[in-house]
Amino acid sequence: MNSVAATQGFQPYWYLVLAAMVFTIGAVGLLVRRSPLVMLMCVELMLNAVNLTFVTFGRMLNDVGGQVIVFFVLVVAAAEVVVGLGIIVAVARRRPNATIDDVSALRG
């Protein structure tokens, strides 16, 4: 197994490392940025990182199931973006220049 991986160039765990880094960058960006659109893009970053992880594990387990999962994640991410953008548009129409901190009406 190791020799097979070695002949393939990068060992698979590099992909995992890269995915982890992208995920972390996306997470930090989500917490720090205030524009809703940028936050949405950070969410996409995180999802991509996860996709990469799944595909890598699929290759390591020699299983196509990893790719099936990614397929579905892709679809759901698309739907989620649609809905998220709808919300952003609805909010921004009422209040232009709204940052995410301004939509805090659901306070306790």
Next chain:
Amino acid sequence: MCAAIVLIGACGVVLSKHPVHSALSLVATLFGVAVLFLNENAQLLAVVQVIVYTGAIVVLILFVLMLLGVDTEDDLSVDPIVGQRALAYLAGFALLGSLLSVFIINRDALVTGRRSVSAALSGESSNIALLGRQIFTTWIFAFEITAGLLTVAVIGAVVMARRPSSYEPLPEPESMDDDGYEPEEVEA
């Protein structure tokens, strides 16, 4: 090399002041990931990623950006929520540290599960056929549900994006602190 593109793109998304710059960085990242998919024998996914993610999603985001007006981002140097930034860095550091430690320390024995539970990846048929067969036989139910999900999302988006009859900006909400309740004095 692709990894570098991916990483630079990711940093660009997070660090750009201008939202359009962030969107373009996102495109770079997504392309990089697509190439990495190709590298991993996930051809269908690479193509779908390009079409759906970069072709549709980022385009949608750019649409909305243009629709709402392209403004500069607020001042990035200060964060209104106290401690948010510090905590975010801390959390990110912890997250990255733990994940990396797992991956690097166990680099030789990362997977312990059974191989090829669903179907062997390195097989005779093409990647598309393999993937298609799995989706339409084993995971057909999830497929149908996802289709429903898409339908619902579309309907939701249409409902939300309708123009309201009265179009004026909302007033600022009043403070939702203590609503003035005081317990009455109990007479002995």
Next chain:
Amino acid sequence: MVSLVWLIPALPLVGFLLLLCFGKRLGEPAAGWLATAMVGGSFVVALLAFIGLHSQPDNTFSQVLFTWIPAGRFNVDVGFLFDPLSSAMILFVTGVGALIHLYSIGYMHGDPRFSKFFLYLNLFVFSMLMLVLGNNLLITFLGWEGVGVCSYFLVSFWFEKLPNATAGKKAFITNRIGDWGFMVGIFITWFTFGTIQYTQFLPVSPGVATTTATLISLMLFIGAVGKSAQFPLYLWLPDAMAGPTPVSALIHAATMVTAGVYLMVRINPMLHAASPWLSTAIAWIGVLTALLAATIAIAQTDIKKVLAYSTVSQLGYMFLAVGVGGYWVAIFHMITHAFFKALLFLGAGSVMHGVDGEQDMRRMGALRKLMPITAGAFIVGWLAISGVVPLSGFWSKDEILTYALHRSPALYAIGLFTALLTAFYMSREVFLVFYGDARWNNPIEPSTIEAQSDADIVTPPVHASEIHPHESPWMMTAPLVVLAVLAALAGFINLPFSGTPHWLENWLEPVTGQFGVELNNSNAYIVGLLLISTIVAVSGIGLGYAVYQRHKIPANVFERRLFLNGWYYDLAVSDFMNRPGRVFFAGVAWVDGHVIDGAVNGVGSITRSAGGMIRKTQSGLVRSYAMAITIGAVLLLLFVLTRVTW
């Protein structure tokens, strides 16, 4: 036959419920007849059950209706213990009760709340029957409380006048003080025996530690003191005369006040196992109360107040009997007292009815010719209570004195002296009311007593020109006649001589025989004591005759102001309650308001402030929420990492 015992309390309960729903519609006099029929039916069933009881083993029959409180170790049934004691009491409770119901139909004629009166009366009879028939302390307590409540309702029946409402409250509250003792007694009983059923704990009570038995008996005695109006809780009985006269007859003569005596007799094994000082104390409290009440009765001017204090006095006799170990004697006196006291009260009510509500004896007189049946019945009652042979009161009182003498000559002497006073004040009442000059048209003369008493509830005199004394209707006089016959003959159920059948003593033997004192005096000894009692009774009557008929001795020798004001005991109590008592009550109210309510409110306010603090985490800011999620995920990840094997 005997399994019909559940029907005995059920009938008055049905009457109560029917009157509750349909009383207004039935109106007068149907409501009254319904109530009377129910209690009369109870009496008939009681009679049948009594007959059937003779064939039961030990003359005891238990019947359990259903389990009321099945709470693990604490198991209380609703059941009846129909044994000699309860059957004897049931008979006279329902019998006298039925007669009083009949009487009330005539007495309450024209009252706007006619059906309500009978509703309460039926409820009262039901409660009293549950009290007597109950097979465990809790059912007895249920009946106990029930009769207390009905006493409150009935005494303040004419609550439009404030004194009547106050009297009702006083009765209930004073009872309550006694009830505290009863409840503590029940608790201790349960802790000691694990059961409160009579058939279960009474047989084993001789084996229990003396202190425990004393404590239980003392607590239950406190309850009895409250209910049966002994010193120091007798205050409520004279004031309770504010209620209609049938109420006084039923509740405060024949039934409710005897509940305390019943309780003491019921727990006589426990009493026997207690320290001897308790029995002695009971005897002394009884006899001193008898003496005290008799002295107060001498000076009263209200026709009913005399009888009220007389009741307190006679109850003292019953407790004297309990204290010296003559348990069946107490029951004997209870039965005879029920007859003649109810008779006296109903007679007084008839007199009041005849003189249009006048209650002051100084404004009556010479009513013998105008109300012959009432007068005749009243005279029979008078002779019975004075202890004139061969009426019932003579036999029962003499038995008590015999037992008292057996224990201590001092008790006997005081008891004898009280008998003298009893004869005296009852004769005074009879002479003032039925003989002498017709005074109802005279203004009140302050000659015999210096002034109206200070603390009595004053019944304003009726305007003179309206009084035309007349005899009462048959519904009122018929019960009087029946009771007169019973009062005359009831003594014969237990003549003391050794040759005669001791029906009552033998009948009650399963209940009282084991621990009661048994005297076997010679006939000569008995006759000697009887002679002394007769001399005492006759001298009392003679003294009354001399003072009030012949006016040989001025009355104010006897009618002292001290007696009239009840030895100022009532005033002292209200004074104490008003000054130091009020401070104490204010303190208690403060504790209730600030400590107890404070604790409850404190819990509420603590919850509020804690909630207010937690509320701050719900800032509404998305990024804060995202931060929380992230931190949680990171912590989870770190936790998992500590658990895996590297």
